[in-house]
Amino acid sequence: MRRTRYLAVGLALTIALAGCGGDEADPEEATEDGAATETSTEAPTEEATETAAASPTEAGTASGEGCAELVIGSVHPLTGGLALDGTQMDAATQMAADDLSTDGLSITIASADSQGEPEIGQTEAQRLIQEGANALVGTYQSAVTTNLATVAQREQVPLVIDVAVDDAITSEDNDYVFRIQPNATAMGTFGAQYLQALGENAGEPIETVVYMHDETSFGTSVLAAFEAEAGNVGIEILETIAYNPFEVQDVTTEMQRVAAAAPDALVVTGYYNDGVLVAETAASVQPDVNAIVGVAQGAYDLPQFPQDTPDASNGIFDSNYHFDATKERVQDIRSRFEEENGDAMRTAAVLAYQAVEVIATAARSAASCDGADIAAAIQEVEVPEPLLTFPGPITFDDSGENENAQPVLMQVQEGEVLQVYPEEFAEAEPQFPAVPWQ
Amino acid sequence: MSDAGASSRTGRLQTRLHVPRWVWGVVLALVVLLWRWTEVSDLAVTPAGRTIALQALTTGLLIGGVYGLVAMGLSLIFGVLEIINFAHGAFLTLAMYLTWVLADGVGIDPYLTLLITPLLMFLVGAAVQKVVINPAMGQPLENQLLLTFALSILIENALLLAFSANPRSVRLDYANASIGPVEFPLRIGGAIIELPRIVAFVGGLAVAWALFSFLNRSRVGTAIRAAGLNRTGASLVGVNVDRIQVLTFGLGTAVAAAAGVLVLPFLTLEPTTGTQFNILSFVIVVLGGLGNIGGALVGGILIGLTQEIGGLLFPGQSKLLPVFIIFIATLFLKPEGLFGGGAE
Numbered sequence: 001m002r003r004t005r006y007l008a009v010g011l012a013l014t015i016a017l018a019g020c021g022g023d024e025a026d027p028e029e030a031t032e033d034g035a036a037t038e039t040s041t042e043a044p045t046e047e048a049t050e051t052a053a054a055s056p057t058e059a060g061t062a063s064g065e066g067c068a069e070l071v072i073g074s075v076h077p078l079t080g081g082l083a084l085d086g087t088q089m090d091a092a093t094q095m096a097a098d099d100l101s102t103d104g105l106s107i108t109i110a111s112a113d114s115q116g117e118p119e120i121g122q123t124e125a126q127r128l129i130q131e132g133a134n135a136l137v138g139t140y141q142s143a144v145t146t147n148l149a150t151v152a153q154r155e156q157v158p159l160v161i162d163v164a165v166d167d168a169i170t171s172e173d174n175d176y177v178f179r180i181q182p183n184a185t186a187m188g189t190f191g192a193q194y195l196q197a198l199g200e201n202a203g204e205p206i207e208t209v210v211y212m213h214d215e216t217s218f219g220t221s222v223l224a225a226f227e228a229e230a231g232n233v234g235i236e237i238l239e240t241i242a243y244n245p246f247e248v249q250d251v252t253t254e255m256q257r258v259a260a261a262a263p264d265a266l267v268v269t270g271y272y273n274d275g276v277l278v279a280e281t282a283a284s285v286q287p288d289v290n291a292i293v294g295v296a297q298g299a300y301d302l303p304q305f306p307q308d309t310p311d312a313s314n315g316i317f318d319s320n321y322h323f324d325a326t327k328e329r330v331q332d333i334r335s336r337f338e339e340e341n342g343d344a345m346r347t348a349a350v351l352a353y354q355a356v357e358v359i360a361t362a363a364r365s366a367a368s369c370d371g372a373d374i375a376a377a378i379q380e381v382e383v384p385e386p387l388l389t390f391p392g393p394i395t396f397d398d399s400g401e402n403e404n405a406q407p408v409l410m411q412v413q414e415g416e417v418l419q420v421y422p423e424e425f426a427e428a429e430p431q432f433p434a435v436p437w438q
Numbered sequence: 439m440s441d442a443g444a445s446s447r448t449g450r451l452q453t454r455l456h457v458p459r460w461v462w463g464v465v466l467a468l469v470v471l472l473w474r475w476t477e478v479s480d481l482a483v484t485p486a487g488r489t490i491a492l493q494a495l496t497t498g499l500l501i502g503g504v505y506g507l508v509a510m511g512l513s514l515i516f517g518v519l520e521i522i523n524f525a526h527g528a529f530l531t532l533a534m535y536l537t538w539v540l541a542d543g544v545g546i547d548p549y550l551t552l553l554i555t556p557l558l559m560f561l562v563g564a565a566v567q568k569v570v571i572n573p574a575m576g577q578p579l580e581n582q583l584l585l586t587f588a589l590s591i592l593i594e595n596a597l598l599l600a601f602s603a604n605p606r607s608v609r610l611d612y613a614n615a616s617i618g619p620v621e622f623p624l625r626i627g628g629a630i631i632e633l634p635r636i637v638a639f640v641g642g643l644a645v646a647w648a649l650f651s652f653l654n655r656s657r658v659g660t661a662i663r664a665a666g667l668n669r670t671g672a673s674l675v676g677v678n679v680d681r682i683q684v685l686t687f688g689l690g691t692a693v694a695a696a697a698g699v700l701v702l703p704f705l706t707l708e709p710t711t712g713t714q715f716n717i718l719s720f721v722i723v724v725l726g727g728l729g730n731i732g733g734a735l736v737g738g739i740l741i742g743l744t745q746e747i748g749g750l751l752f753p754g755q756s757k758l759l760p761v762f763i764i765f766i767a768t769l770f771l772k773p774e775g776l777f778g779g780g781a782e
Contacts, residue, residue: 243757244757247714249501249704249705250635252493252497253494253746272706273705276607277706304605308609311614343602343604
């Protein structure tokens with residue numbers, strides 16, 4: 001019997017090792033891929049001129065001479081409930097490294113699994129830095145990112161946040177932490193503004209809402225920002241309904257409360273499973289609302305959502321960060337990603353790609369692989385043509401927030417998620433009023 | 439070989455349903471609380487408030503039936519093997535993936551897989567008991583705890599490897615159909631009841647009834663009860679206790695699998711989906727009395743009701759808050775569980 005147990009342990013180890021082996025095989029395959037090198041030539045040339053402007057004394061030398069081998073530590077949840085986004089994001093950093101590596105600057109990704117736990121993420125980040133990481137990218141969760149921010153400051157290694165929404169992570173006191181995506185305040189604020197604009201443009205103002213949100217810090221912080229802005233744009237929140245996103249199995253009673261309050265719109269913040277549940281329950285209860293609008297909702301902006309719930313998704317909005325579907329470069333990256341990884345590339349993964357690009361651009365302009373030098377360069381960097389729907393280039397303010405971070409309003413139309421507002425990013429006209437059951 | 443240290447102990451399995459009268463008192467108290475809510479809440483004085491109250495009652499009852507079914511499997515395993523099976527939720531997830539493959543890949547109606555999935559999961563459970571858990575029988579409790587915990591991690595990550603964390607779902611084409619004059623989703627006094635939730639509740643009760651009949655009427659059931667009451671005694675009268683333990687673990691897993699099939703049409707499936715039932719199941723099993731199968735069923739329904747009604751009374755709080763208040767109160771006041779205390 002004891003032998004069987006060793007057998008089982010051995011089997012488990014084999015499975016685990018097989019998984020690691022798969023990861024390592026990726027970069028080699030990617031470098032052989034002709035398409036990868038083709039696109040990479042575009043970005044670096046722009047950056048080369050920038051380097052020349054930034055440090056004229058080094059203009060004569062090849063860019064990146066001071067930093068030949070850049071190691072970027074990628075910390076994401078590769079196992080556990082968030083593994084889908086985590087593994088996508090990790091794969092995206094790898095793809096970015098292959099795309100953006102040049103003869104002068106080779107970029108290597110050192111991956112680590114946060115397992116979704118703040119302490120583990122922190123230890124793994126520490127390990128990556130000890131093993132030579134010059135910069136960090138991560139982590140998809142606010143709690144884990146908060147811990148990494150401390151490590152980054154202490155070790156003087158820049159952390160570029162791809163996804164993590166909590167406002168408190170960045171601060172003027174921490175010169176090593178930068179965030180590309182809109183934070184919770186931006187999400188909630190823009191959400192309220194978009195909602196107001198949506199109603200006004202359609203001649204059917206949205207004056208009252210019921211707000212359903214997950215009870216974690218994610219939902220509550222976005223709600224707080226939405227509440228603060230709602231008063232300014234003339235929206236009254238009739239009721240807020242919180243739920244536990246990891247344990248919720250039924251929201252019919254909650255939806256009856258929405259129906260009883262009869263607001264102009266139902267606003268939802270949360271993750272994938274609960275978002276699907278809310279949409280399906282709304283279709284059953286059919287409250288008298290003019291729209292269901294997600295604010296930073298994790299399901300309603302995904303192409304999978306209308307596929308999973310064809311009868312309960314049409315017309316649903318989401319104000320969220322999103323890859324810019326109108327840009328050719330984004331389309332190219334996403335199609336190559338899908339070819340390599342099988343799944344459609346999510347926005348979180350596009351952000352991870354973007355984070356690597358920010359670091360690579362800064363390392364080139366700093367002509368140094370030193371963490372402090374790269375951090376100083378990121379503070380001054382300007383990354384044009386962002387991969388997301390931002391109104392301008394990526395630049396960072398004193399606290400490390402992207403000054404042009406902005407969500408976009410999307411809507412499910414005939415089974416497809418389309419960008420509908422602001423106009424410069426719109427793929428289609430918003431349809432309002434619109435609910436899935438009409 | 440496996441139970442040398444535990445042979446003199448009296449088992450805990452109880453397979454008959456005694457519902458003490460005061461339980462109905464608890465149910466009545468919940469209803470009164472609910473009605474009280476419709477008077478104090480400013481929203482609830484309207485007819486809409488009554489609708490919400492009615493919805494909370496029906497939802498709590500329906501979801502509680504499913505909780506009860508999951509907990510019954512866990513309680514059965516504890517009653518006979520005295521193992522706290524942390525992998526119960528993981529088995530449930532595994533069953534859901536099996537059903538998803540059968541429904542989405544092969545094209546079988548999800549409810550028809552009730553004939554396949556629990557059977558396969560019975561074999562999986564039995565094999566796991568024989569190969570992995572049996573060697574740990576008779577060892578300290580924490581060894582078994584860690585073992586089943588490790589098993590749950592192994593299953594979860596194997597599923598992650600095989601299916602990725604991409605959320606999957608199985609939906610019924612006929613969820614919104616109408617059968618004769620009855621249209622789904624059902625509307626009763628304003629309350630909405632979706633077809634899959636009705637099927638889950640009724641199906642859950644049917645499986646529970648089948649389990650009761652099997653344990654109380656069949657020869658094998660009698661052997662299981664014997665092994666659950668007194669291992670030494672059972673082996674003395676010729677019951678092969680090792681085999682019964684393998685069988686029981688398989689049976690408990692099959693019950694969880696049936697629950698998995700029944701909930702799949704209204705949940706989204708991920709490798710971690712089953713674990714959310716784990717915590718609730720433990721609460722329910724303790725509430726109903728460890729090893730008391732009928733207690734688990736009634737306890738499940740009580741917890742479902744508490745969760746929904748508590749959600750109304752304490753808005754903005756986790757629905758589990760009142761559940762855990764009851765859990766802690768039970769541990770203090772009646773540690774043997776609501777239906778525990780004394781053998782039959």
